[in-house]
Amino acid sequence: MWNTSVLEELNDAMFLRLAPAIAVFIGLMVVGVVGNIFVCYIFMKKLRKTTQNFLLLCLGFFDLVSTVVGIPSEIWDMRHYYLYDSSPWACKSMRFLTTLPSFASIMVLMVIAVDRYRKVCKPLHGQIHITYAKIAIIAIVIVSVIFSVPALYIYGHRTFQTPLAGVYGHDCSVDDYFRDKSYPLIYEAILASLFVLFTAALVSLYIRIWMETRRHRKYMKTHA
Structure with a gap:
């Protein structure tokens, strides 16, 4: 059963409960926007x-987009916890525009780590020229779009049971059409796996950079 007035009351009650979290999000948004600009x-x-510097500029830009789009979208979703009254395509667009810059940011971090690794650990080998860095950014945008497009199909209005028996609400989540399908789980598993893979690669590269820096400092102290 749909009861808009009841759902609005539930929204208001949930808003009061989530107000501290929303305040934190607003603070993070202000800091993120100002800092990234x-x-x-x-x-x-x-x-x-x-x-x-070019790669860090791109990272700042992607983080700025993520902050400007992602945090307000999450705040809107929290404010309309039981009655997401925007269109399904607003939800789909929000998820797409949240996924894309986040995915791009971690890939830019990978390129930055590789560049630093080559400068520190392989200084006599070929380095990443700014031209190749620009090509890498174009490739990152294309790959990020490819991995974000499924969000336009998978997400939408999700119907769910509210705390009141027989009263249903809807939010911006996996669309009802995909409720009993495996596609959302596969998609989210792929994104999670890539995140773990990228994180492991970043940790590995920076450990090697740290070890090489430490070795170089010891050498300089010994031969000073």
Whole structure:
């Protein structure tokens, strides 16, 4: 049964419960927006056009998009916990625009780590030129779009039972059409696996960088 007035009352009650979390999100959004705009300005206008600076500029841009789109969307979803009254396509677009910059950011972090690894651990070998870094960013955007497109199909309005018997609400989650299908689970498992893989690779690269830096410092102290 749908009862808009009851769902609005449930929304208001849940909003009061989630108010501290929403306040934290707002604070993070303000810090993220200001910080990333500052980062983008500094790396675009004040620093030399190097590979690292270009990659950090792109990282700041993707993080800015993620902050501007992702956090307000989550706040809206929390405010309309039981009655998500935006269109299904608003939900789909929100999930797509949240997934894309997040996926792109971690891939940019990978390129930054590889660049630093080559500079520290393989200084006499070929380095990543800024031209190749730009090509990598284009590839990252394309790959991120590919992995984000399924969100346009999988997410939408999800109907669920509220605490009141016989009263149903809906939120922005896996669409009712995919309720009994395995596609959402497969998609989310793929994203989670890639996240774990990228994280493991980042940790491995930075451990090697740390070990090489430590070895170099010991050598310099010994031969000073």
